[in-house]
Amino acid sequence: MSLLIESICCVDGAIINVHYHNMRMNKSRLDLFGCKDAINILDYITIHEPVNKGIWKIRIHYDEAITSIEYELYKKKSIQSLKVVYDDTIDYSFKYADRSHIAKLFEERNKANDILIIKNGFVTDSSSANVVFYDGYQLLTPTTPLLPGTKRAKLIDEGKIIEKIIKVKDISSFSHVNLINAFLDIGDIVIPVTSIIL
Incomplete structure (x- = not known):
């Protein structure tokens, strides 16, 4: 299992706030592994059916490099307290x-x-x-x-x-x-x- 994850919101096929996810992922790679090259998450994500409709959680597993990507339909929790x-x-x-x-x-x-x-x-x-x-x-x-x-x-x-x-x-x-x-x-x-x- 990879050490780190990045959980990204995908709405109707659009990746939300990818700039901030890229920044955090690449800072973590630099701080923990000394990786100075920048990875762009968009180069690794494939938007296909049914991910192009609705809200999806895209979970990226990575260490020095991205090791796996999971797609999961997002379910909002009810939190009242x-x-x-x-x-x-x-x-x-x-x-x-x-x-x-x-x-x-x-x-x-x-x-x-x-x-x-x-x-x-x-x-x-x-x-x-x-x-x-x-x-x-x-x-x-x-x-x-x-x-x-x-x-x-x-x-x-x-x-x-x-x-x-x-x-x-x-x-x-x-x-x-x-x-x-x-x-x-x-x-x-x-x-x-x-x-x-x-």
Whole structure:
């Protein structure tokens, strides 16, 4: 199994945010393996039936090079609540294929649908998404994500969300939180902070 993965959204045959996926993949290849050549994901993806209709998850497995590609019909999860979990040792600074540490934390969610991971007192991510809080004026994302996502990077570059230090004690000062990832935009999954179980 390859060390890393990249999960890409394909809508009606169009690859979404491929520039940001290319940047993250090539940075990971450089940082972990010293690979200075740039790979373009579009050179490896084949859009065919039925992938040209609907929303698909394209999962790219790679190390120094791309080793395999999987196509899976995307199914949006229903997430209405989060359970705060604490882990000061977790490291997911690269998009590792091995998510066993996160999966173990996910088991602590109790009756909630998902988790909100706190590391050293700072808010990071849910089990599979970056988080964006709303304070009534601005959309704010923690400066401390476990994994800086491609959608997060795009929204920051566009000036739509702002990075801010957010600690667990700050959660109650917001009205709600959005979950964002390659498949989720602002407004797709919105959770009142009253549904975050501390």
